Amino acid sequence: MNIVTGIKLAASAVVFVVFLVLWCKKRHDTLSEPDPKKAKKKRRLPFFGMVISAWFFVACVVNLVTGGPKGISLELEMFSPRVQIGPLSVARTTLTAYVLMLVIAVLCVLFRVFAYPRFRDEPKGLQNALEAAVEFIDKFTRDTAGDLSPALPAYMFSVAVMLIGCAASELLGQRPPTSDLLFTFSLALCTFFLLNYYGVRKKGLFGRVKSLASPSxxxxxxxxxxxxxxxxxxxCRLFGNMLGGMIVMDLLKNSLGGYAVGVTTLAGLYFNLFHPLIQTYIFIILSLTFIREATE
Amino acid sequence: MGFATSKAVDATARQPEASGKINSILLLGLALAESTAIYSFVIALILAVK
Structure with missing residues (x-):
């Protein structure tokens, strides 16, 4: 741990604490405010400051643990570097994917324990957003693939959460798991199993073979x-898109060097936020289309 | 891609209430049209980086 990392860690921690204190003060001040919307608006600035400084802190810690990005020289690698854990040689992206799954699982448990009991009949805030998302994916699955099983929208929702989490891991300075061909291929294999499973279940084994030989x-x-x-x-589609986005971002960062403050942020809005979202959408809609083709 | 988008704009102008469906079909088509370029990119990577 060199001095620059220490300064970064300390600075982000201090900024986080400052914003936390500000937020608590604002919250205390606005408790008497009659209009909750207005009170929320007043708390917005310290809240965003808190989130951003916490993100920066986590990124610093992650880079400290994993060794962080290497120097300025850019090397293009199809497969990520490997690390040795005991007798196993594991790709860094696989490790990232497992840590990501752990984080998502912990978040789910926290959510179940703390947020779920506070849900009311009249949705509000977090509950509103979640209900909208679940309803959307449920309706979307039904419209695209037909009424197959209640497990299908749940699976698609978890795939979407995982892919978006992968995009977020790139924002923490890690190579995203989606830029590994094996990860995307295993997701695609799940789709393959699903389409055969639903095809066979809906039409029977003989019917499935018959529909494959349908015109002649x-x-x-x-x-x-x-x-x-x-x-x-x-x-290949998911892998190529994600690796392409990562390479463009790496090239930008490396060519700008220490001045990469504003430009990469703007480009990252597209390559790290919009692009993964679109690719997630396309992955899901294509999976559902294949499943519908197999069951029709 | 430009042709597909122009057609989608046409269709949305004719029938604004069907814009959601048209949107998803458009995105599907764009993804399929893009895929050839992505495949060539992946193959180029496989050739270049062993």
Missing amino acids: PMIMPMRMLSDVAAPVSLA
Whole structure:
């Protein structure tokens, strides 16, 4: 741990504490405010300051633990560097993915314990947003793939959360797990299993084979090939898009060096926020389309 | 892609109430059109970086 990292850590911690104190003070001051919306508006600035400084602090800690990004020289790697844990050689992205899953699981448990009992019949704040998201994905799945099972929207929702979490891990200075071909391919394989499972369950084994040979038995190899191509295309699409975005961001950061303050932030709005969201949407809609094709 | 977008704009202008459906179809089409470029990018990477 060199002196610069120490200064960064201390500065972000101090800023966080300052904003926390400010927020508590504002909260205390505005408790008597009759209009809750106005009170919330007054607390907004210290709240955002708190979130940003906490994010910076976490990024510093993560980079301290993992060794952080290397120097200024850019090297393009298809697969991420590996680390040795006992007898296992694990890719860094796999490790990131597992830590991410742990974080999401802990957040879910915290949510279940602390936020869920406070839910009311009249939604408000967090509950409102969550209900809207769940309702949206439920309706979306039903519209795109038909009424198959209540587990399907849940699976798609968790995939979306995971992919967005991967994009967030890039903001913490890690190589995102989605820029690993194996990770995207395993997600695509899940889709492949799902489409075969629902196809067989809805039409029976014989019906599935018959629908593959539907216009004429001659065409069956082609249909099977196109079914096998579905996961490959899904995996390569997600992987290529994510790795492309990462390379563009790396190039920008490396070419600007120490001056990369404003430009990378603006580019990151597209490459780290909008682009992963669109790719998540496309991954889900394509999976659902494949599933519907298999069940129809 | 430009052609697809112009058609989507046309369709939305004709039937604004169907814009949600048109949007999702447009995004699907754009993703499929983009995929050839992505495949070539991935293949280039595989060739370049072993």
